[in-house]
Amino acid sequence: MKAVCWTGRNSVEVQEVPDPSLLNSRDAIVKVTSTAICGSDLHLLDGYVPTMQNGDVMGHEFMGEVVETGPGIGDDGPRVGDRVVVPFPIACGACAACRAELYSCCENSNPNAGIAERFFGHPTAGIYGYSHLTGGFAGGQAEYARVVFADVNALRIESDLTDEQVLFLSDVLPTGYMAADLCDIQEGEIVAVWGAGAVGQFAMDCARALGAEKVVAIDKEPYRLEMAAAQGYDTVDFEEVDVRSALLELTGGRGPDKCIDAVGMEATHGAAHVRVYDRPSAGRSRARRRCRPCPGVRP
Template sequence: MKALCWHGKHDIRWDTVPDPIIEHPRDAILKVSSCAICGSDLHLFGGFMPGMKCGDVMGHEFMGEVVETGRETGELKVGDRVVVPFTITCGECAQCRRGFFAACERSNRNRDMAAKVFGHTTAGLFGYSHLTGGFAGGQAEYVRVPFADHTHVKVPGNLTDEQVLFLGDILPTGWQAAAQCDIQPEDTVAIWGAGPVGQMALRSAVLLGARQVVMIDRLPDRLSMAQAGGAITVNFDEESVLDRLHELTQGKGPDKCIDAVGMESHVARSLDAMVDRAKQALMLETDRPHVLREMIYVCRAGGILSIPGVYGGLVDKIPMGASMNKGLTWRMGQTHVKRWTDDLLARIAQGQIDPSFVITHTVPLRDGPAMYDTFRAKDDGCVKVVLKP
């Protein structure tokens, strides 16, 4: 079969790879109908995440039709149309029973390696390095789904791929980012990063009743998309984020702050960002945490910092004194996708939200390598890319 494979920094190729096979009775094989390039795929593309190997199949946001099942896939049958969460979950361990699916204790087949790096294992993730299991991703014609009896979301035939594809990642990620803010009717929610996750967090915050939502970015196309979703926008290339948030909150600061950027924040005129880039070059720091620093400084005392943006290693000069003395609460982590999908699927079916608004480019899977470059450079107004095998 054909798939998009990682061959090093900025090197994604359209390769021929072996077809997946059933390896365990709880496995299923999926024929992929749609997949997407996610912002966190760019961390792999840019060489920022450890544990990748040459030839690894990319992609963790995908859906399709079940074409083969093992003996223990329960109600999942050949012919079912499913979205696959990016977090592989057994549904049985202590963490899964608590609803902390991204911390599944059984699905990461390299759990000992992950525990050495993170202290405890994470769940297995599709197409996201050998630290998270080394599972082949879904930017392919076919994919093996481990623990398929639990790691799937059945979707009805009356909804298009474009409406439901993002149930596998960016929609529940944006929703979790907003939900863990405990949004109250008088809250101002500030979101850094108007990419796909930020756009979903914005719509989620509006649905959850925030009084006003402020979106911070510098790209006009993305800011226009955010305005269409109900946000007040701040272009950080043209005005001071701190001054504008001070004005919008009568000097109090936003009640809740969401970092939808993660390890690769871009702020050209910021001294701390320039220092971060220099430290990255010297291998003294792995991630660029400008957004985290800014959120700590600007967030109202007693507020909440919600962090769906991916961080992979070490950050420096975090103002913990300010965070502690202001009494800020941090909530973060990979998304517990299955915790949210029943509710979100119902909201899609009812017309409360149509996630397809974020799609700007749809191309054949074979054009994926070029689209990685376009997505990374944010050329041609690119916000979200859907790939069709």
């Protein structure tokens, strides 16, 4: 089959690779009908995440049709012909983390959990197409993919919704929702979202669904800001205006109640963690102060 393979830093190729096969009794083989490229894939491409190997199949956002299942999948699991969305973290469904619904911390799905713990400071679940730190599982930017613990991880789609309407259940929508959920948004609050890409758009929608009265999108790309504006959100182009001043103006001088960073990782190492800003001070109108850098972040 054909698959998108990592071939070195800043290099990917479509290559012919072996078809996947059932390795465990709870596996399933899925014929991929839709897949997506995540912003996190850029971290693999540019070398920020180690342990990638030449020929690794990329992609952790995919869905498709089940074409083969292992004998260990129970009656409630997927069947041949089912249409499924596959979430990116792999969960066994039985460990303490999974029983607590902390699926991204599954204790059984990542054979390289010890390596991940040394690198990240904590172990992670296995993840499709995301380096050998997360298990070295082949990803879904391919014609076929092996889905591990398919009776737990393959979400059956029993409707006529299109791929474009449900594919984002694999990663982007849950990511945006979690960002908003972690904010503990209360009715009537104002939420500012840095980054109006796919995750940012979903974070805005989820913030509104969770009770936000006003949502502000902050970005520089016109098409992203236009998309946010079309959904009724206020927008700020950070290349055109001072973000802090714009937020104060949009919030009656109070500032947003909650803030979401929907960009992440190396893109925000500098200004998001160490910046100079104005603050009112007794005896003078404005005082300059520098934030102390977060641990491990260089100014």
